Amino acid sequence: MKVLLISPVFHGYWSAFAAALEALELDVAVHCYDAGGIGNALAHRAPGSAFAARVRGAATAAAIRALAETDPDAVLVVKGDALEADWWHALAASGARSALWLYDELARMRYDDEKLGTVDRVFSYSPDDTRTLQGRGIDAAVLPDGFDALTAFTPRPSHRTSFIGARYPERERLLRVLSEAGEAVEAYGREWSRSPWDVLRTARWRGAGVPAHGDVDRATYFGVMAGSAATLNIHGDGHDGFSMRTYEAPGVGALQLIDRPDVAQHYEVGSETLVFRSDEELVDQVRRARRDESWARGIREAGRRRTLAEHTLVHRMREVRAAWA
The missing domain is CATH 3.40.50.2000 (Glycogen Phosphorylase B;)
Known part of the structure; x- marks a missing residue:
């Protein structure tokens, strides 16, 4: 199965998500929708500005291009609230199986039921949000965060x-x-x-x-x-x-x-x-x-x-x- 992972950069967690999918013998392509440095940082600080709207528009167009170029069997979107309606319409029209994973509370994100309803299932780390979504007729399930067991590390002993x-x-x-x-x-x-x-x-x-x-x-x-x-x-x-x-x-x-x-x-x-x-x-x-x-x-x-x-x-x-x- 070919999977397109659409993720924020967010401390490099996209690489851990991709590695976990690959460990399940899935063929994974990655697109980080907010890669781009200072422009995305400025847009995050002023989400209601015209500049932020332009940044979201560019991110949406880039994600749609990645979808077309990859032609995946399935798409996992992580967080994804910076992507505009055109992305969600393109995802629904692609025929790919889809899932959205939210690692933050809905109150902190830019979502409405129309966008959330375009994916096959919404996973949330929040049990409260999951119940809220289910009550609104959206296919939702709890999916907690987890540990990246595939990254090697060396303990750094300290008394602190x-x-x-x-x-x-x-x-x-x-x-x-x-x-x-x-x-x-x-x-x-x-x-x-x-x-x-x-x-x-x-x-x-x-x-x-x-x-x-x-x-x-x-x-x-x-x-x-x-x-x-x-x-x-x-x-x-x-x-x-x-x-x-x-x-x-x-x-x-x-x-x-x-x-x-x-x-x-x-x-x-x-x-x-x-x-x-x-x-x-x-x-x-x-x-x-x-x-x-x-x-x-x-x-x-x-x-x-x-x-x-x-x-x-x-x-x-x-x-x-x-x-x-």
Whole structure:
């Protein structure tokens, strides 16, 4: 089966999605609809502008060309809300089997029922959004994020607790809580970084007050998480789906500390991953991880086993392939 993957660049995850499809012996072509650097970045900052409309129009035309040139048997669109109606009409007219995978909440995307109704199935990482779509008559199913088990990495041993991701107030606050309690921490991502280029492009003029690094590729941050004393996964409010990090951290053998008790639907809390419900509990768990390496190692190993058995991107793409069948 020839598959066309239409995906955002989004931290290079398109390559992990493509590799997972190829692991299922599918012939995969990839088109990243938002490749193009600064133009797409500017359009994202001003989505209602005439310039953003031109960028979306160009992205739509390029995706339609990729569809015509590839002539696929099936198409998987990831996120895709930057593509205009012409793309969805072309996809429906192509005769290819189709699926859309949403890794963000509908409220944060530009979709209407007409666009969503053109694909054979909508997959969402959000159970709430899935129920909403089903209630509106759209063929929808939950498809959680997953772990890219096909990317090799080398653990980078460290006594610090790590955080990899965007800089939000609650994430910054919790890193400071740990730091002020005497625990060593570090953060990764351009919004944390103090390099002049990162400061300029993010307009984060004030530092977070914790050791920080810029963006790193997936293999590098896998190694950081695996080698850290523990790694934080902080969702905050407004999310009912679980981020990629939820599966990546245990997948690489890291000791994950997550702020979502409902992670119990995917992992056994206390033996495969850890949940914190307060600042005090977070500090206590980090301190125990440093003191009791045997306890921490058992959780790391169990979390990795569960992830490799149930939560890889190959598992997720297998569900997409089944929908096409």
